[in-house]
Amino acid sequence: MQCRACKSNLIPFLSLGEMPLANAFRKEGDTSIEKKYDLSVGFCPICFLVQLLFAPFPEELFLDYVYTPSVSSSTTLHFKKTAHALIARFNLGREHILLEVGSNDGTFLKFFKECGIGILGVDPAKNIAEAANRQGLTTLPEFFSQKLAKKLVQEKGVKANLVFGANVLAHVPEIVDFVQGVKTILAPSGTAVFEFPYVRGLMENKFDTIYHEHIFYYSLLALQNLFTRADLEVYDIEMVPTQGGSLRIFVSHTGAFPITNAVETLAAKEQADGFTEEATYQKIGRNVELLKEELRILLQNIKKEGKRIAGYSAPAKGNILLNYFGIGKEFLEFLVDKSELKQGLLTPGTNFYVYPLTKIYEEKPDYLLVLCWNIADEVVELLDDYKKAGGKFIIPIPEIRII
Ligand SMILES: [Zn+2]
Known part of the structure; x- marks a missing residue:
């Protein structure tokens, strides 16, 4: 398998095997065969980009995104x-334009529109783009590409002063074409800002952020290689606490802004931490296996004591953990989730019926396995009554904790 950015051969370091799509909940009584796809990650030894070896077609993932x-x-x-x-x-005003890639329902665009800034959203999910357009948040139902960027520049005769994309950089298989599109549409002194999960998370056991929608797991060093090839430059960087640790990067045309210390410091730290070496990534695979064994033994011991365990929440990452660790109905009696969109459906691969939170108080399990570990504190606070009644929480990641 070749690197999607530089065509070098990838080195596989973690294989989760055949997995269902992490957000593909099913209706009860659905007898169709559940689709599964290989979920394996590799490292490019030349440009350092970490990526899936195989990704389903984007149409399958995003055209009807919920x-x-x-x-x-x-x-x-x-x-x-x-x-x-x-x-x-960036001191943005009426004379400026924001282009958001992967703009979803226009939540972000709206804040700019309120300030009188010109907006344009691009999102391939037609149903969601339509909903945004109905609110006056102009959104094109397309995949962003070099071709689309050229068309927009030609038709509108202007470029974007700010390009923004949250989580989109991890999702686009044709990443080189995407970055060239950014080069085309960005105004000479404009900035493109992207947010995405940081690859360091994989080194901290957060392997459950690996799912088919996430094709890339970026380090700063890999991003620098990627953008430099399109004559763009990462000139600033910030850490964002969402989703258990994300990066926000600021990209401009080469030389448009001075490179900040934050960029130089992080690049040096990644070098020192071995982000350019295969061995660092092979270690991720071994650590995930150790965590799997440790969690399974813990759950087995709890069951042996005659205690009862249930699952708390069914995020995409939770579905990955349950499937890969083989945690099914022999361990968890039932599973609950706050989201009404998920309640009444079956979890992909593991077939847990998703109950509302009230089920916890009816059944009173001894332990809850918290699958949305990134907001564990919020969960413990929310279920204070359960805790006061003697209920315990198992937080599986980044290391196993019992609260
Ligand atoms: Zn590469």
Whole structure:
């Protein structure tokens, strides 16, 4: 398998085997065969880009995407803060244009529109793009590409002062074409800002962020290689606490802005931590196997004591963990999730019926395995009554904890 960025041969370091799509919940009584695809990750020894060896076609993943950020209040708040920070930093006003790639339902665009800034969203999920357009948040139902960028520049005669993409950089298989598109559409003194999960998470056992939608797991060093080839430059970088550790990068035309210390410091740290070496990645695979064994033994011992365990929440990452660790109905009696969109459906691969949270108080399990470990504190606070009644929480990642 070849690197999607530089065509060198990839070195596989972790294989989760055949897995269902992590968000493909099923209806009860669905008798169709569940589709599964190989889920393996490799490292490029030349440009350092970590990526899936095989990815299903994007059409299969994104054309009818159900996730809309405005559903979650913490995500909306994150977008609002980000929008206002960017408007202030770049002094954006009526004469400027924001292009958002992967704009979903327009939650982020809205904050810019409110300030009178020109907006354009691009999102391939037709149903979601339509919903955004109905609210006056102009959104093209397309995949962003070099071809689309050229067309937009030609038709509109202007370029974007700010290009923004949250989580999109990890999702696009044709990444070289995508980056060339950014080069085409970015105004001479404009900035492109992207947010995505940081590859360091894999080294901290957060392997459950690996799913078919996430094709790439970026280090700064890999990004520098990727953008340099399109005559672009990463000139600033920030850490974002969402999703258990993300990076936010600021990209410009080469030489447009001075490179910050933050970029130089992080690049040096990645070098020192072995981000350019195969052995660092092979270690991830071994650590995940150790975690799997440790968690399975813990759950087995709890069962032997005659205690009862249930699953808390069914995020994409939780479905990956349950499937790969082989945690099924012999361990978990049932599973609950706050989201009404998921309640009443069956989890991909493991077939747990998703109950509302009230089930916890009816059944009173001794332990809850918290699959949304990135917001474990929030969960413990939310289920204070369960805890006061003697209930315990198992947090599986980054290391196993019992609260
Ligand atoms: Zn490469």
